[in-house]
Every structure is written in structure tokens, then in C-alpha cells.
Amino acid sequence: MSARASAASGCEMCGRPVGPRPENKGWPFCSPRCKQVDLGRWLNEEYRISRPLDETEQAEVLGDGRGESSDG
Ligand SMILES: [Zn+2]
Numbered sequence: 001m002s003a004r005a006s007a008a009s010g011c012e013m014c015g016r017p018v019g020p021r022p023e024n025k026g027w028p029f030c031s032p033r034c035k036q037v038d039l040g041r042w043l044n045e046e047y048r049i050s051r052p053l054d055e056t057e058q059a060e061v062l063g064d065g066r067g068e069s070s071d072g
Pocket of ligand 1: 011012013014015016029030031034
């Protein structure tokens with residue numbers, strides 16, 4: 001009945017225990033390999049950002065910097 005949110009319970013990739021930072025070169029993952037996998041995912045996400053906007057997002061984009069122009 002006790003949930004520790006802040007404390008890392010395990011590797012986000014494989015769920016194995018994560019060693020302390022000084023000796024764990026893959027921190028906050030269990031191993032450098034898992035860290036690499038996460039990094040690869042991040043890079044893939046970067047490329048996949050270009051997607052059609054939702055209606056809400058479009059409204060935000062249009063409403064940002066439009067109409068209100070102050071010269072200072
Ligand atoms: Zn792992």
C-alpha cells in the first residue's frame with residue numbers, strides 16, 4: 001500500500017533494477033544498451049513530429065501572434 005513515485009523502481013525499458021549512477025553508465029536505465037534504445041526512440045520521434053495538426057492545435061497556432069501586434 002505504499003507507492004514511491006519519485007524513486008525509480010526499475011529500468012523503463014526492460015524493468016530490471018537500475019544500479020546507482022556512478023557505476024551505472026546507462027543511468028537512469030539499467031544498462032547503456034537500454035539507454036541507447038531510449039535515445040533511438042527519441043530521435044525517431046523527432047522525425048515523426050511532422051503530422052497534421054488537430055483542430056485544437058490549429059486554433060492555438062492561429063491565435064498565437066496573430067491580430068495582436070505591439071510595436072513596443
Ligand atoms: Zn533495461
